[in-house]
Amino acid sequence: MKLTNTLMSSRVLKRIGMFSLLIPCTWWFNHVSISTLNDLYFEPDVVAVCQSANDSLLFLEKQRIADQESSLRARTLLIARSFLGTPYVHGCLDRNPEECLAVNLCELDCWTFMENSLAIALAAPGDYADYKKHLQELRYWGGFVNGYGSRIHYFSGWLLQNEKRGILQDLSLEMGAVPYKKQIGYISARPAKYPKVKEPENLRALRAAERRINAHAWYYIPQNKVAQMEHLIQEGDIISLTAWKKDLDIAHQGFAVKVNGRMHLMHASSLGKKVVISKQPLPENILSQPGQTGIMVARLRD
Incomplete structure (x- = not known):
């Protein structure tokens, strides 16, 4: 570049x-x-x-x-x-x-x-x-x-x-989500994996960001409840897949798209090595991913 x-x-x-x-x-x-x-x-x-x-x-x-x-x-x-x-x-x-x-x-x-x-x-x-x-x-x-x-x-x-900026709205709670109680700190705790975190000014800024995130009340839809909420999801909604790791918030994200009447995930896939639409509908896809515990749903504002 x-x-x-x-x-x-x-x-x-x-x-x-x-x-x-x-x-x-x-x-x-x-x-x-x-x-x-x-x-x-x-x-x-x-x-x-x-x-x-x-x-x-x-x-x-x-x-x-x-x-x-x-x-x-x-x-x-x-x-x-x-x-x-x-x-x-x-x-x-x-x-x-x-x-x-x-x-x-x-x-x-x-x-x-x-x-x-x-x-x-x-x-x-x-x-x-x-x-x-x-x-x-x-x-x-x-x-x-x-x-x-x-x-x-x-x-x-x-x-x-971007919710504060008026670009989107987090709809997870309205869709029957439950509290997502985590203390986020995955990156600041792993300087060996993220070398730039070793620089003091970067570490200070990152920890300040983690505090802001942790001060917010978060909600998610557990993976075994996604099927019940599928009808509430619309095409173009931002789907965030929550992580099982104790100090990490979200493991993956994509857009909801409808295929044959069911919601699927359009995303850049590390497994597929390209941007794809998931073969499985969203509820089944989430259940098949051992590193993911559920979803958050956000909708772009028009």
């Missing part, structure tokens, strides 16, 4: 004075609550963007597929379908030594598949720079790129921030 410096849109500074620019990032991550993230937002003038020459062309191609759809959910789902067959690559966002806004529409993992589909759907028609702006706002706490620790590393955090 080629590293370029791309000029983003003008500064947006809300509800804080210019003095706040002097506040160290580590203080910000340790003291700013999730409730303020939607109001406290600074977008720097220049953000390093890692991208290939083909990404802007692929963006235009994908966006044209859904340009007649007025619904965000319908646009996102059509764009997601256009990625079927795209190769799966693990760790798409961790290839570069320095944190940058990674754009890669040629290879996807389960998270970037969903994130890119949504960012393309949110972008203004034909505006590649606007797509990158939305991608940044979806991916980073407060939309601010400032090193590894500024990126959202837990999908529950991604859901939390």
Whole structure:
């Protein structure tokens, strides 16, 4: 991937004075609550963007597929379908030594598949720079790129921030979910697996993010109850598969799609090595996965 410096849109500074620019990032991550993230937002003038020459062309191609759809959910789902067959690559966002806004529409993992589909759907028609702006706002706490620790590393955090931004709504509780009681800390506890966590500023930022996630009340639908709730799930809903590991929130994610009257999961599969639609309906698929305990369901707002 080629590293370029791309000029983003003008500064947006809300509800804080210019003095706040002097506040160290580590203080910000340790003291700013999730409730303020939607109001406290600074977008720097220049953000390093890692991208290939083909990404802007692929963006235009994908966006044209859904340009007649007025619904965000319908646009996102059509764009997601256009990625079927795209190769799966693990760790798409961790290839570069320095944190940058990674754009890669040629290879996807389960998270970037969903994130890119949504960012393309949110972008203004034909505006590649606007797509990158939305991608940044979806991916980073407060939309601010400032090193590894500024990126959202837990999908529950991604859901939390983007519900606060009005992009989606977590419907798990309304669907009869039960409390999901966990203390999330998987990444900060495993520096050997995640070497960048060894850097003190990254560790501080990550632990602050974990505290924000743990302060929120989470709910999930246990795997043996998913079949009872299947009729409540709609096409295009974001399905998060909860993890059995004690300090990990979500193991996998995808979009709900209907096949022969049943809900299936469209996702970037590490097993299939590409974006696929699950062969089994969602309830059966969840029961067949030993590392997953149930689901959370979120719906995009139109």
